[in-house]
Amino acid sequence: xxxxEFEFIDTIRRRFPAPKGTLxxxxxxxxxxxxxxxxxxxxxxxxxxxxxxxxxxxKPYDLGWKSAAVNISDIAGMGGKPVATFLSFxxxxxxxxxxxxxxxxGYKDISSQFGIPLLGGDTVASNGSMCINVTILxxxxxxxxxxxxxxxxxxxxxxxxxxxxxxxxxxxxLEGIHRxxxxxxxxxxxxxxxxxxxxxxxxxxxxxxxxxxxxxxxxASDLPHILExxxxxxxxxxxxxxxxxxxxxxxxxxxxxxxRLALEGGEDYELLVTADPSADLRKSGLTxxxxxxxxxxxxxxxxxxxxxxxxxxxxx
Amino acid sequence: xxxxEFEFIDTIRRRFPAPKGTLxxxxxxxxxxxxxxxxxxxxxxxxxxxxxxxxxxxKPYDLGWKSAAVNISDIAGMGGKPVATFLSFxxxxxxxxxxxxxxxxGYKDISSQFGIPLLGGDTVASNGSMCINVTILxxxxxxxxxxxxxxxxxxxxxxxxxxxxxxxxxxxxLEGIHRxxxxxxxxxxxxxxxxxxxxxxxxxxxxxxxxxxxxxxxxASDLPHILExxxxxxxxxxxxxxxxxxxxxxxxxxxxxxxRLALEGGEDYELLVTADPSADLRKSGLTxxxxxxxxxxxxxxxxxxxxxxxxxxxxx
Numbered sequence: 001x002x003x004x005e006f007e008f009i010d011t012i013r014r015r016f017p018a019p020k021g022t023l024x025x026x027x028x029x030x031x032x033x034x035x036x037x038x039x040x041x042x043x044x045x046x047x048x049x050x051x052x053x054x055x056x057x058x059k060p061y062d063l064g065w066k067s068a069a070v071n072i073s074d075i076a077g078m079g080g081k082p083v084a085t086f087l088s089f090x091x092x093x094x095x096x097x098x099x100x101x102x103x104x105x106g107y108k109d110i111s112s113q114f115g116i117p118l119l120g121g122d123t124v125a126s127n128g129s130m131c132i133n134v135t136i137l138x139x140x141x142x143x144x145x146x147x148x149x150x151x152x153x154x155x156x157x158x159x160x161x162x163x164x165x166x167x168x169x170x171x172x173x174l175e176g177i178h179r180x181x182x183x184x185x186x187x188x189x190x191x192x193x194x195x196x197x198x199x200x201x202x203x204x205x206x207x208x209x210x211x212x213x214x215x216x217x218x219x220a221s222d223l224p225h226i227l228e229x230x231x232x233x234x235x236x237x238x239x240x241x242x243x244x245x246x247x248x249x250x251x252x253x254x255x256x257x258x259x260r261l262a263l264e265g266g267e268d269y270e271l272l273v274t275a276d277p278s279a280d281l282r283k284s285g286l287t288x289x290x291x292x293x294x295x296x297x298x299x300x301x302x303x304x305x306x307x308x309x310x311x312x313x314x315x316x
Numbered sequence: 317x318x319x320x321e322f323e324f325i326d327t328i329r330r331r332f333p334a335p336k337g338t339l340x341x342x343x344x345x346x347x348x349x350x351x352x353x354x355x356x357x358x359x360x361x362x363x364x365x366x367x368x369x370x371x372x373x374x375k376p377y378d379l380g381w382k383s384a385a386v387n388i389s390d391i392a393g394m395g396g397k398p399v400a401t402f403l404s405f406x407x408x409x410x411x412x413x414x415x416x417x418x419x420x421x422g423y424k425d426i427s428s429q430f431g432i433p434l435l436g437g438d439t440v441a442s443n444g445s446m447c448i449n450v451t452i453l454x455x456x457x458x459x460x461x462x463x464x465x466x467x468x469x470x471x472x473x474x475x476x477x478x479x480x481x482x483x484x485x486x487x488x489x490l491e492g493i494h495r496x497x498x499x500x501x502x503x504x505x506x507x508x509x510x511x512x513x514x515x516x517x518x519x520x521x522x523x524x525x526x527x528x529x530x531x532x533x534x535x536a537s538d539l540p541h542i543l544e545x546x547x548x549x550x551x552x553x554x555x556x557x558x559x560x561x562x563x564x565x566x567x568x569x570x571x572x573x574x575x576r577l578a579l580e581g582g583e584d585y586e587l588l589v590t591a592d593p594s595a596d597l598r599k600s601g602l603t604x605x606x607x608x609x610x611x612x613x614x615x616x617x618x619x620x621x622x623x624x625x626x627x628x629x630x631x632x
Contacts, residue, residue: 018433036354042453044402044436044438046405048406091324127364129443133449137358
């Protein structure tokens with residue numbers, strides 16, 4: 001794949017224009033209108049051994065949890081309600097049955113929190129890598145799913161929860177750092193992301209909420225998706241980023257660059273939202289971190305961090 | 317996976333009972349009722365390098381075609397109309413761009429025959445195997461999708477098209493047999509299966525059509541799925557199996573056991589149907605091959621082949 005993933009996706013997109021009224025490639029989910037006044041939401045994610053996880057490292061329970069959670073989070077990013085998941089699993093021939101049982105245990109525990117049935121799938125014996133694919137179906141009242149393309153100049157940019165904890169947890173794991181309670185908290189955030197389904201459903205019913213997506217690659221990578229799709233730019237105040245006490249404490253102890261973790265770390269599975277100033281989402285527990293502006297040559301202006309540049313136009 | 321694929325699926329099924337009114341694991345597709353009076357059908361299939369295909373052998377165009385076709389065929393097996401597909405693709409890092417372009421070409425050519433858009437997916441760089449997963453959504457009027465569980469004693473068993481051609485084509489490829497026009501026909505049937513969407517839609521609207529599925533593993537493996545799900549048995553007349561002139565000719569030339577290819581070969585992607593005798597499906601081009609009976613200790617009785625035994629109770 002020399003041209004890279006995005007060019008391949010562009011090739012597909014050019015060959016398969018989405019039918020009228022349907023939203024295809026380019027958001028957290030596809031949106032397919034039903035005659036019933038509901039829209040069907042669909043997302044699919046693949047995890048492959050060696051790229052997304054190492055069998056020597058990962059606990060099967062955690063892998064099952066995350067396989068389901070990252071898909072559930074795509075439905076949360078649209079403000080939808082999950083309906084069902086479908087699991088395809090290429091299993092290397094020497095895999096223990098106990099691995100598969102623990103995997104399903106983790107998959108079920110996160111699915112059960114939202115009452116999501118697993119309604120089908122495919123299991124295949126693999127001579128090579130372990131490969132897991134989950135497809136999720138969700139639904140939203142017609143036109144209520146929140147897209148990436150609907151941010152408006154003047155909107156406030158919000159995020160839910162705290163940022164960077166998962167990336168910090170991964171750092172603890174990879175660097176073999178001693179694990180006190182603070183480090184254990186961060187590791188748990190890494191292995192057991194909590195999709196923001198209930199918050200997403202609430203925001204989809206809130207007037208003035210314009211664009212929304214889940215944060216899977218970090219705000220610095222994910223916000224540009226909203227900005228590009230909506231044809232706008234943003235000011236982001238890095239001092240406003242919500243940070244957990246645990247990440248602050250661990251960053252102080254271990255000398256981490258906490259802003260880099262919060263902006264670039266990814267796997268937060270929090271929500272990134274833009275809303276009209278009249279809708280004060282602080283009441284819903286969200287944190288304002290900046291403002292949407294008219295399109296500009298500088299896609300993101302980082303406030304309170306004059307040394308910091310990023311994102312195509314700039315670099316850390 | 318020591319206990320095997322079916323036990324793993326049973327583990328999943330026990331942990332995820334399908335909600336009331338919903339059909340989960342165990343048919344060609346899951347069936348999810350919508351408020352609109354339509355049912356959503358969902359199926360998903362994974363193909364992994366080394367198990368389902370060899371990169372040294374397969375043409376990317378053919379791999380793309382088959383990846384889509386086997387999923388479209390699952391919708392045909394329910395008598396549904398395809399709505400959209402979703403493609404996940406783990407691509408080894410040294411893969412040529414031209415491979416991906418040809419893959420998408422084949423995927424699009426079979427999808428376009430039925431006007432099926434590709435509405436989303438996931439592409440990931442793989443350090444190991446190539447892995448492809450396709451999920452398909454379809455629809456059928458509420459209650460009209462044909463299941464495996466609804467065969468009735470007295471039903472006639474039918475198949476569409478001809479059987480064994482794909483398996484014979486694979487035999488030509490694997491054994492490096494010289495390719496005349498007859499062999500090329502069989503190879504084309506192997507690489508470019510034609511899902512029976514239009515026939516399936518017609519049968520789903522035909523009174524007296526009871527059970528239906530697509531033939532992916534061969535009648536000898538697939539018919540038992542209908543028999544088990546419906547709690548019935550069957551007499552099958554092996555002399556009645558529809559065979560192409562090409563497979564007869566090639567079998568005579570190369571000394572093949574044509575019945576074994578037709579029954580065990582798989583990848584036909586034809587339809588296997590049971591229907592009340594009042595519905596004469598010969599008019600729709602199907603071939604009657606036997607009859608459904610009450611449940612019995614012998615699941616399938618093979619007529620006109622007294623030497624032939626198979627299927628748990630018997631062996632070839």
